[in-house]
Amino acid sequence: MTHAAAVLTGKERFALTERTLSTPSTGEVVIEIRTVGVCGSDIHMFHDGRIGNISISEPLVLGHEFMGVVTHAPDGARDGDGQPLRPGNRVAVEPHVACGHCRECREGHPNLCTDHTFMGVFPRDGALQQKLIVPAHNCFVLPDGISDIGGAMLEPLGVALHALRLGHVTVGDRAAVVGAGPIGLLLVQLLRLAGVTALHVIEPLAWRRELAATTGATSVAAAFDTTEDSRYDVVFEAGWADDSVQTSALLARPGAKVVLVGIPGDDRCTVQHSLARRKGLSLIFSRRMAHTYPECIALVERGMVDVDKLVSDVFPLDQVQRAFERHARYEEGVVKVMVQL
Structure with missing residues (x-):
């Protein structure tokens, strides 16, 4: 048939x-x-x-x-x-x-x-x-x-949850997300649940910035601001892994973790070596997910993630x-x- x-x-x-x-x-x-x-x-x-x-x-x-x-x-x-x-x-x-x-x-x-x-x-x-x-x-x-x-x-939520776990976020951390597509917006909700005290989102599309602000972000911007940023304990890159990788490194404070979730179109991602090295950043690459579906089902069923x-x-x-x-x-x-x- x-x-x-x-x-x-x-x-x-x-x-x-x-x-x-x-x-x-x-x-x-x-x-x-x-x-x-x-x-x-x-x-x-x-x-x-x-x-x-x-x-x-x-x-x-x-x-x-x-x-x-x-x-x-x-x-x-x-x-x-x-x-x-x-x-x-x-x-x-x-x-x-x-x-x-x-x-x-x-x-x-x-x-x-x-x-x-x-x-x-x-x-x-x-x-x-x-x-x-x-x-x-x-x-x-x-x-x-x-x-x-x-x-x-549940599949994109699993990707976001796996990335969150790789970032080892702790209560009180200051976090940032670069890219407010579905994965980035799910990370916003999960980071809110994780107890971060500040959650900054960078996203060029206005309607996605608005959605980030209503789902847990404490501040949003269309681009990196040299006068206000560079102070986050953990940064999640959830864009196209192009200039979003460099932006993530700029957002991070010295000694911070940067979790790379996005997939570049040309199979290359670029970050300024001196910036990442002098800050002593930990660059963590996230691939798909592992052991997340039962937890994601519980998060959605209980209304903890929308x-x-x-x-x-x-x-x-x-x-x-x-x-x-x-x-x-x-x-x-x-x-x-x-x-x-």
């Missing part, structure tokens, strides 16, 4: 096609996709046909922030938190499929696995299609209190081209774009 899929067939070009579902292997379940988020990394692939050193050499289904409903699960299947999986369960899906055997996996860092696949990154198809086969242990059963959109937002507030646009699958164009052009008011199937 075939199902509809939005396939990236070339630079900035999608085609709606039919895909045939294969037979699930042992330990796999079939998901009927409901909601998919559009991520900045998707935009890299949409624009450039690549991300980092991974190039797309044939048509690919994007989409790694998603949730859906289980339609087939083998007897005894359990999700990543040990809960039984049954047809009808609403689940969020972690897109990173680690090997489970390498040193990095054994030491508890599956996000650093060197023998992995990632849904929506070549060569593994992602979730912009009606059905998808995924490992059971990559699923996490959603409570009724989390919406379908909220379920898809993920729905960040969603500015929702498109159907047959308007996926428009969804990506709106995000890629940073049109007025765009924050987080979702595709609902």
